[in-house]
Amino acid sequence: MKCERCRVEFDEKEITNYKGQNLCEDCCFDLMNPPKTCDPVAVSSTLNIRKELGQKGTEGLSDTQKKIYSLVTEKGSISHEDILKTLNLTIQEFEREFAVLRHCELLRGFKEKGKVYFTKF
Numbered sequence: 001m002k003c004e005r006c007r008v009e010f011d012e013k014e015i016t017n018y019k020g021q022n023l024c025e026d027c028c029f030d031l032m033n034p035p036k037t038c039d040p041v042a043v044s045s046t047l048n049i050r051k052e053l054g055q056k057g058t059e060g061l062s063d064t065q066k067k068i069y070s071l072v073t074e075k076g077s078i079s080h081e082d083i084l085k086t087l088n089l090t091i092q093e094f095e096r097e098f099a100v101l102r103h104c105e106l107l108r109g110f111k112e113k114g115k116v117y118f119t120k121f
């Protein structure tokens with residue numbers, strides 16, 4: 001069975017029907033959580049909290065956030081899939097942790113040839 005969005009062949013049980021479309025887990029997640037454009041309020045409040053606490057670099061980050069940060073630093077740039085695989089994270093876990101790293105202007109994502117990669121800010 002093919003995902004109607006990315007056209008990749010999946011096992012029937014991995015396909016979810018979302019708003020009338022048969023989609024793989026990734027595409028479903030994308031549609032449910034459209035990539036948010038930078039949220040200036042969230043960014044400045046995160047940055048202000050860190051500033052107040054005197055935090056810089058990776059100080060004040062969770063262990064998972066530090067792991068993501070050091071992995072990306074080590075690799076220069078790394079694909080979404082590779083991060084999930086290397087750190088054994090689910091998409092949801094990663095998105096949550098990444099939002100903080102993005103807000104702290106530590107990491108950013110970019111797209112190349114249809115794949116999402118992450119690099120230092």
Ligand SMILES: [Zn+2]
Pocket residue numbers: 003004005006007008023024025026027028
């Ligand atoms: Zn798909």
